[in-house]
Amino acid sequence: EAGVTQFPSHSVIEKGQTVTLRCDPISGHDNLYWYRRVMGKEIKFLLHFVKESKQDESGMPNNRFLAERTGGTYSTLKVQPAELEDSGVYFCASSQESGGLTDTQYFGPGTRLTVL
């Protein structure tokens, strides 16, 4: 069974540009999560989808970030326009179960975003 995949693995853009990150969860997993790790700091929750619906987007930093999950399969996270402080590793995770705190979340390898 394929794990969670993310594309691209690395992205280098200039301040003010737009970047779209993609996450393909494990097939059949209704719950999809986005996280971000800024260098040297902890991994922080951004948002949680259940199928195509946003269950919790309390971690999204501001309105420059837009996440979608049309059809309840893969998800995209767009940053527009990108700022320097958006640099970091963006992780996606998915889980099969209830979406609760005891579910095991399976992580992708992350997309390393560098904004110059």
Added chain:
Amino acid sequence: ILNVEQSPQSLHVQEGDSTNFTCSFPSSNFYALHWYRWETAKSPEALFVMTLNGDEKKKGRISATLNTKEGYSYLYIKGSQPEDSATYLCAPGTWTGNQFYFGTGTSLTVIP
């Protein structure tokens, strides 16, 4: 927001040594805690999910304990091997929230 502390921040041990590290968190409203193992450029790998005070979980040479009353969890590695080199992350969550909060991790390097 949950204040999660992991110590030490980094650790170097010789192959064959046993080691342990700590995850501390506020004990009020505790619900569950996850341990992950993360090698840079790879996916964080789930090790354990723990919920009950006194829980002890084991996976091969790695084990973990949980004390919810005092707000800490220990991760133990017995007979460390070079392939154990990674960052170990803990992530507790509370009844009052619907997300878990990661610590900054303990970076373990096992020297052959």
